[in-house]
Amino acid sequence: MLDADFFRRWMTVTAASVNREAERLTALDSPIGDADHGSNLQRGFTAVTATLEKEAPGTPGGILTLAGRQLISTVGGASGPLYGTLLRRTGKALGDAAEVSAEQLAEALRAGVEAVMTLGGAAPGDKTMIDALVPAVDALGDSFAAARTAAEEGAVATTPLQARKGRASYLGERSIGHQDPGATSAALLVAGLAEAAGE
Amino acid sequence: MKMLINVPETVVADALRGLAAAHPDLTVDVENRVIVRRDAPVAGKVGLVSGGGSGHEPLHGGFVGPGMLSAACPGEVFTSPVPDQMLRAAAAVDSGAGVLFIVKNYTGDVLNFDMAAELAEDEGIQIAKVLVNDDVAVTDSLYTAGRRGTGATLFVEKIAGAAADEGMPLERVEAIARQVNENSRSFGVALSACSTPAKGSPTFDLPPGELELGIGIHGEPGRERRAMMTSGEIAEVAVEAVVEDLRPRNPVLVLVNGMGATPLLELYGFNAEVHRVLAARGVPVARVLVGNYVTSLDMAGASVTLCQVDEELLRLWDAPVKTPGLRWGV
Numbered sequence: 315m316l317d318a319d320f321f322r323r324w325m326t327v328t329a330a331s332v333n334r335e336a337e338r339l340t341a342l343d344s345p346i347g348d349a350d351h352g353s354n355l356q357r358g359f360t361a362v363t364a365t366l367e368k369e370a371p372g373t374p375g376g377i378l379t380l381a382g383r384q385l386i387s388t389v390g391g392a393s394g395p396l397y398g399t400l401l402r403r404t405g406k407a408l409g410d411a412a413e414v415s416a417e418q419l420a421e422a423l424r425a426g427v428e429a430v431m432t433l434g435g436a437a438p439g440d441k442t443m444i445d446a447l448v449p450a451v452d453a454l455g456d457s458f459a460a461a462r463t464a465a466e467e468g469a470v471a472t473t474p475l476q477a478r479k480g481r482a483s484y485l486g487e488r489s490i491g492h493q494d495p496g497a498t499s500a501a502l503l504v505a506g507l508a509e510a511a512g513e
Numbered sequence: 514m515k516m517l518i519n520v521p522e523t524v525v526a527d528a529l530r531g532l533a534a535a536h537p538d539l540t541v542d543v544e545n546r547v548i549v550r551r552d553a554p555v556a557g558k559v560g561l562v563s564g565g566g567s568g569h570e571p572l573h574g575g576f577v578g579p580g581m582l583s584a585a586c587p588g589e590v591f592t593s594p595v596p597d598q599m600l601r602a603a604a605a606v607d608s609g610a611g612v613l614f615i616v617k618n619y620t621g622d623v624l625n626f627d628m629a630a631e632l633a634e635d636e637g638i639q640i641a642k643v644l645v646n647d648d649v650a651v652t653d654s655l656y657t658a659g660r661r662g663t664g665a666t667l668f669v670e671k672i673a674g675a676a677a678d679e680g681m682p683l684e685r686v687e688a689i690a691r692q693v694n695e696n697s698r699s700f701g702v703a704l705s706a707c708s709t710p711a712k713g714s715p716t717f718d719l720p721p722g723e724l725e726l727g728i729g730i731h732g733e734p735g736r737e738r739r740a741m742m743t744s745g746e747i748a749e750v751a752v753e754a755v756v757e758d759l760r761p762r763n764p765v766l767v768l769v770n771g772m773g774a775t776p777l778l779e780l781y782g783f784n785a786e787v788h789r790v791l792a793a794r795g796v797p798v799a800r801v802l803v804g805n806y807v808t809s810l811d812m813a814g815a816s817v818t819l820c821q822v823d824e825e826l827l828r829l830w831d832a833p834v835k836t837p838g839l840r841w842g843v
Contacts, residue, residue: 340711340712344712344716344717345717345734346733346734347731347733348591348709348716348731348732348733349591349709349711349712349716349732350589350590350591350592350709350711350712353521353589353711354589354592357589386595386596386628387595387596387597388595389592389595390566390588390589390592390593390594390595390621390625391566391588391589391592391593391621391625392593392619392620392621392624393621394593394595394621394624394625395596395621395624395625395627395628396624433624434620434624478658479620479658480620480658481619481620481658481729481731481733482733483658484650484651484658484661484729484733484736485733485734485735485736486736488734488736
């Protein structure tokens with residue numbers, strides 16, 4: 315079973331990897347976006363860990379809901395509402411339980427991803443974070459490690475796609491040949507889950 | 514790239530402190546990043562709130578004041594503000610007559626303003642929204658995020674601002690804002706990429722002998738790259754693209770807008786070419802604005818925006834305005 319400690323660890327290790335990879339995310343965002351994806355997420359996850367250090371809720375759902383609200387309040391751009399909604403809706407789906415099973419997390423995360431798809435209007439293949447998240451949720455039934463691999467492969471697979479959502483979509487065909495920064499950061503979030511589980 | 518900054522993390526806050534020092538007519542909340550006209554809320558008047566990424570100055574903070582915006586919320590550089598800022602702005606300017614959110618069509622701006630509208634309505638503030646999407650360089654279809662909002666934002670903010678100052682109700686101000694957007698189109702070109710403070714180097718690579726056609730205002734590349742052209746040739750491409758799409762039958766307002774690093778000498782020369790092409794197409798010009806209004810940091814280049822006006826829109830355009838970035842009739 316996964317307790318509040320596990321979820322706090324998930325947020326902390328994700329914040330660390332976002333810090334580590336911020337420059338790479340920004341570099342991916344330069345040719346097709348506006349070169350700020352790394353610094354924006356870094357600001358958001360720094361706020362998340364700071365808040366969790368001050369007042370960590372005692373339930374998995376509470377931690378994700380609070381983290382999501384922090385991202386919405388600090389990130390801005392499209393990433394703030396999208397990542398914020400992902401965590402908030404996942405947290406809400408987990409409810410008040412003190413511990414949740416891996417299956418319950420997979421189910422809640424699927425609800426979170428669906429909320430992101432509704433909010434952003436993106437579907438798989440649009441060259442967005444969804445292209446990493448959907449395969450990750452599908453693989454979560456096997457293991458956290460399998461979800462990490464699926465997310466990373468999903469992110470890499472955005473390279474030949476033409477963007478249909480977000481700022482890269484304004485480039486039309488010129489967005490082809492670049493890995494999507496949003497899918498790349500989504501893979502970091504999923505990798506954080508595997509790391510928190512020690513996989 | 515050398516920049517007149519302290520550190521990238523504080524550029525927005527530093528600029529807000531400077532704006533406050535230069536314009537005592539404005540209330541600038543540096544910590545929460547909200548710029549409000551000093552006399553807000555004005556009794557019986559609809560509040561106008563806009564916002565978006567920083568780096569487009571004077572848009573939007575420079576357009577706060579009598580005759581234009583009631584408040585603006587600047588985000589990080591090229592990043593939309595967060596819902597907390599918009600909610601704070603709406604609360605500061607609402608006199609009970611409601612608030613109009615003026616939103617440029619970028620995914621981040623749309624999502625954050627949508628969230629803010631929900632929160633504001635929970636607090637009993639009546640909210641209407643208008644989406645600005647004037648950029649003809651972007652294919653508008655069900656399968657894309659749609660056209661970007663660029664130069665027409667200035668027309669919407671000025672004309673809706675005058676309507677609100679006249680005491681028109683929220684539905685009417687919203688309808689006028691929509692009318693302005695529907696009658697406006699833009700096209701932009703870049704001669705150089707811009708450099709964001711966070712990255713410190715140009716966001717894309719544009720060789721000296723080439724230009725980008727169909728750019729937006731966030732330092733993203735455009736739709737097409739060509740060998741460098743003359744001012745006259747660029748005016749032909751830009752004006753043709755706008756006129757083809759807008760097909761104006763009435764006189765137009767013309768905005769010849771610099772992207773931040775193009776001198777007025779060049780912009781006025783470009784304006785002459787824009788007028789030559791408009792005359793050749795038989796498009797009558799009502800008013801003209803030339804300058805850096807909707808910028809993209811230090812990008813060199815320009816955009817052309819046309820707004821087809823009727824008598825009412827022209828009267829509202831001519832109405833007095835007193836803001837840091839736009840001022841006449843007062």
